[in-house]
Amino acid sequence: MTSASASRTILIEGLGKSYSDQRPAGSGEVHYIIKDVDLVVRGGEFFILLGPSGCGKSTLLNMIAGFISKTSGSLRVGGTDVDRPGRDRAVVFQQADSSLFPWLTVRQNVEFGLKMKKVPKQERRAVSDRFLELVGLAGHKDKFPKELSGGMKQRVQLARVLANDPEILLMDEPFGALDAMTRRTMQKELVRIWRQTNKTVVFVTHDIQEAILLGERVGIMSSGPSSNISQIYEIPLAYPRDVSTAEFYEYYRRIQAHFDE
Numbered sequence: 001m002t003s004a005s006a007s008r009t010i011l012i013e014g015l016g017k018s019y020s021d022q023r024p025a026g027s028g029e030v031h032y033i034i035k036d037v038d039l040v041v042r043g044g045e046f047f048i049l050l051g052p053s054g055c056g057k058s059t060l061l062n063m064i065a066g067f068i069s070k071t072s073g074s075l076r077v078g079g080t081d082v083d084r085p086g087r088d089r090a091v092v093f094q095q096a097d098s099s100l101f102p103w104l105t106v107r108q109n110v111e112f113g114l115k116m117k118k119v120p121k122q123e124r125r126a127v128s129d130r131f132l133e134l135v136g137l138a139g140h141k142d143k144f145p146k147e148l149s150g151g152m153k154q155r156v157q158l159a160r161v162l163a164n165d166p167e168i169l170l171m172d173e174p175f176g177a178l179d180a181m182t183r184r185t186m187q188k189e190l191v192r193i194w195r196q197t198n199k200t201v202v203f204v205t206h207d208i209q210e211a212i213l214l215g216e217r218v219g220i221m222s223s224g225p226s227s228n229i230s231q232i233y234e235i236p237l238a239y240p241r242d243v244s245t246a247e248f249y250e251y252y253r254r255i256q257a258h259f260d261e
């Protein structure tokens, strides 16, 4: 492993997260959302977390992001314990609306993080031009979020995250709220961007087709409580992938069978 990819490796051992029941009528009992999770995501890899609703995918992703603290086990990125959010990791959420600033233009939204870091204006321009081009929004830089469709807003969110150049992209069902056609376009774009930038991607979904279309490996989370990664499927299909091929269907069938068991 090169040192560049080692710095982007996510190493998870025996990771757990529990909450105690604090409701007035609650027992104070401890419930594990995830327990004994072991996982290594290599630098530059496209890794999928796939599982049924409520199994703890977002909890695990938010722990990697540093938003949720662990109860047990170890979680390291590039050899360093994760105990808070960091510039090496960025999250793309399902709803772009909650992350974009409505009073800023598309360009200003993309440049926001760079401005906070006091990057000079000319350099900010060059970065926002590059990433808005990459996500296909070169012609919409001066629009405000309310003038954009859902898919366009999601592209702005992605451009903004990429502009900050994190090592690791953490994506929580980022296309879940989009219509089928826009979703398909965004999936293709994401694969293209990932191959161009070689980022580490951890992508949460409950859609088997999306998992196989995007991931180099698909980690299946067992249904909760005390969920963990019960199996990992390697998907050695070439990109861009075609859902209509027999090989694609074979992986689909195998993973579907896993959930039917």
Ligand SMILES: Nc1ncnc2c1ncn2[C@@H]1O[C@H](COP(=O)(O)OP(=O)(O)OP(=O)(O)O)[C@@H](O)[C@H]1O
Residues within 6 Å of the ligand: 019, 033, 051, 052, 053, 054, 055, 056, 057, 058, 059, 060, 206, 224
């Ligand atoms: N702060 C919290 N306190 C107690 N329980 C929580 C808390 N946050 C999440 N949970 C519970 O943890 C479980 C896993 O939630 P999580 O959002 O991680 O699942 P998910 O797999 O991402 O689900 P979905 O696909 O529906 O988004 C759920 O049962 C949820 O109710």
